[in-house]
Amino acid sequence: MNLLTAIVFLPMLGAVACLVVPKNLVRQVAVLSSAATLGLSLWLFPTFLGGGGSDATAIFGTSYGTLHHVIRLPWIMGDSFSIEFFLGVDGLAFPLVVLTTLVSFLACLASWNFNSWKVNKGIRAYFFLFLLLETGMLGVFVALDFFLFYIFWEVMLLPMYFLIGVWGGERKEYAAIKFFLFTLAGSVLMLVALVAMFFYSGDAIAAAGGSVASGYLEGVMLQHGTFDLIELATCPTIQSYFASGSTLFLGMKFATVMFMFLFIGFAIKLPIFPFHTWLPDAHVQAPTPVSMILAGVLLKMGGYGFLRLCYPIFPTGGEVWAYVLACVGVISIIYGGLCALAQTDFKRLVAYSSVSHMGFVLLGIAVMTKAGFQGAMFQMIAHGISSPMCFFLVGVIYDRAHHREINRFGGLWLTMPRYGTMATIGFFASLGLPGMCGFIGEVWVLLGTFDAGAKYPWAYPLAIIAAASVILTAAYILWLIRRVYLGKEREEYKGYLDVSGRETFILASLAVLCIALGIFPTQTVFNFTNGTLDLMLQQVTNAIAMVSQSAVSGGLIG
């Protein structure tokens, strides 16, 4: 049994089990199956241990495309067609898989008090959809066949729609359909890219004589177009055909257009200004565990998509759009921060802070430097830990107070000391305090942007602006903490119970990770990710260099 297959489909088994077991056992089954999935995903660690030391080459290989736990089964085959069930992990997917199983487990635990929710009907359906969603998310991170990737990507949509739409707040219907429409708009573009990339890769191979050596597999010949995401990125024939200026799609340069199609699809998910407007609505309306999933995992899919599809496959597209994307990233950082500053709704504030944090991810990726890629990846993981924590913190107080007005809170630390402590850790991690996880990501991204100054002069001012915007983050978080947790104890919150054992467990595990990632970034994240990211960046830089060189020589001849 392939480990990844087990990880991906275990939640689905749990989902089916939720439909058949007695109603009072549904919660237990769901938590158990998500815990089992987490356990299975921890099984991946031995593969990647030692990634920072001398075994790095053994683990990450010498070029992009070294995979582990690979499973390849034919699914839909034809004469010139092969869609495979192709799963695998590398340093890019592995941390995100673990993050997904972890956040899902904690969110499942956070759903434990389902029966006391405002909408508490359909417990079976809730956990069924929840676990189905987990399967979808895990599938996205490990699928390496573009078609399969797309299927998993879409499979997530409907459960998420219902989770927001049925169990959400007052404006759930609006929020859910908005989420659905935005995401589907992105996937539609991705679908076009999916078809186009298959046929154009086929054209590339046909133009090269109909049989081309695979870019990363020994002794494999490609006879026709491929959906293999690694192949599309590594096969030199396909790469040069994609990047060539004479390869046109509807009259536009192929690489530039496809990059943009994919980019918009993922940017909606990330989300990046101006595609972010679904996010605050979805977050505010969604129940707490769903918000945790949404912030902790779903947003990461956008970043993962950039790193897996956009940049390795269309490096020239990244080169062309670098300035625009970096600017959009910085705008997102500042815009998200300003919006967060203006919010009076606790959850909305946290939602906008996500927009701001994800701006760093985009900035780091867009500048295409070592530190940028590493920082973006780290920022994703860090945000995947700190933002579910923040959302859970909001959920805890919402369960008690039944409102989220920041200005009506105050002095909560005195009433609920344990909660106050946890909240401080969570929000400081989100702020990016040194020693906490948020700090490393932001600093690495900023360093990466400065590094990029060598090739892109515009990177310096952007780095300075982005660095300055940290003040904005500090402002809205500190102001938030002052308004909610500090100050005089308020009469109406006096009788509130401090966080329960279950809540403490969720918060404490996230808090420990926030600190651990901040103090030991290398051991906790970089050792697992950098190997793959550096090789990918090398691949991207080489491809860009190759194309610009051929453009120069072509210019001389022409």
Next chain:
Amino acid sequence: MLTIGLTHYLIVAVVLFCAGLYTMMTKRNAIGILIGVELVLNSATVNLVAFDRYLGGQKLDGQITALFVIVLAAAEAAIAVGICINVYSNLGTVDVDRASRLQG
């Protein structure tokens, strides 16, 4: 002395066709529209027979097709009049503009 040739038949057919088309487009009475349809069908018949006579040689395809067209016209007229009667008994009119309950 003018010899009647293919062109003349075709002109007759076109005139019939145009008359039929005009009737179909201007009449608001269902029966009127159906009369327009019959005119167009007849123009097709004239065309078929004329083409067969002047171009078809021995094959008689056109003549046979013309027979089919006549049968089709009869079948269609039968069902059409039946539907018109049904509409009249329900709505009290066969004016297509008055049949306006289904819209959007």
Next chain:
Amino acid sequence: MNSLLGQTNLWEAFDVGRDLFLFSPMIAMVCTMLLIVACPIVIGRGTRTISVAASFGIAVTFFLAWRVMGTVGDAAVSGFSAEPFLGLLVADKLSVGFQLLLMVFLAGVSLLWLMGSARTERNAPEFFILLIGSALGMSLMVSSANLLTMVIAIEMASIPSYAIVGFDKRDRVGAEASLKYMIFGAVCAAIMLYGTSLVYGLVGSLSMTEIAAFTVAQMSGGANVTLLGVALSCVFVGIAFKISAVPFHFWCPDAFQGAKIEVTTWLSVASKAAGLVMLARFMSMMCAAVPSELNMNLLTPLAWVIGVLAAVTATVGNFAAYKQQSVKRMLAYSSIAHAGYMMMATAVFIHPSASGAGAGMSAMLMYIVIYMFMNLCAFGVTAMVSWEAGTDDIEGFNGLIRRSPLLAVPMVIALMSLIGMPPMAGFIGKWWILVALGQTGTLLGWSLVVVASVNTLISLYYYMRIVVQMGIRDSGRRPAFSSPLSGLALVNVCAVVLLVLFFAAGPFKERVAGFSTSLYSVTVTSPVSHESLAVADQEAGQ
């Protein structure tokens, strides 16, 4: 007997028994109709008697079609002609497969009718005669290889349909719907016939292969291009009416809304599918008539006309569905949109000798199969909900997930499939159409890929309105209800099929791809392109 007319027996050239066997499914349908006519005289006109007789006829037809399927293999066989495609009717996997599908669908629709309207209706014989009569017309449509049979088949399918739409004589809305349908149909048929007469004058024959050969010859610089264009456009009007392609779609929402829901189910899939298969057959003949792969650009104008119409049809259907309150009418517009998607596949012109020939055809066939199950499921649920609520308004779906989960879940699956979301079969259907379009590699193909994808997004909202009513909005006013067991079985089986067809997409495609093979083994015998075809064969051989 031989010397009766002083010439050799013409019949000797034909194996009459074989020819009759090839078309035995259609003969069986005629016999079923006669049987149903006889029943009231001999036994009685009770609904049960008639439905037994009809089911028997449907089963026999299915069985015969199954047997014929085994006989025809990958070849195309023409009735009463030694040459494939030169007879009036043709039997190949495509036509026989369509008949098989039609019988399955007919059984589903009959079941739906027996559960619904049959309870208050006493005219079962007439209903089944009309239903099977239109099925016969549709079978003829997919088997025609000649413009004359095409016209007759379209009329054969349409005339019972007009009557069946206004089947309830006391129903004012139904009467209005049938009037509109009939007038529109009659006008389109008349124009098609006029076009047919012009084509006959130009080509000198009504055989599809000869028309295709003549068209291709004219496209490469003939004198009569304009006139041929006018003639073929007139012919196309008749086909477009059946497909309900824009701008010949106006009858569709009215007829579908006014008709009984079982009839709507029937027409929404069967008549459109038959029209599409007919169009696709015609277009594949055109492709086969092109001398070689290098000359395919001769057909570019034709591809653009069909492609643009298809794109407009899909878009108009989707936008018009937005504001509908009646679910029936909304699904009617959605059926226009889906006809548009399928029509896109008929605009895929790939030369028979090129790789991927038949991609468009098999994509369209797969879509038809999937679409049949999607619509049977969606309309089945709508029928049961509207019987319960007494109206087909979208309000009737309110809180359905609580009131009848066994209806709501299949409905969600059917609607997601109609949108084209994985993991439902609707996505696979759309996927193969996109692949077929991409395969052409032309500007048109890629533009249609974009249009089809964007239409998915447009359609999302109105399908989701039903989902919202079922799952999210629940006024709590409507009580739970139970539907007939057979009805629940019908919709749930359809839903399961939709899931299975997604995961079994590979084998499914292989099966269906075989159905279009015969179309691409066409040999055109018209003198126009005899020599050029030989050249094409040589090239294909190399």
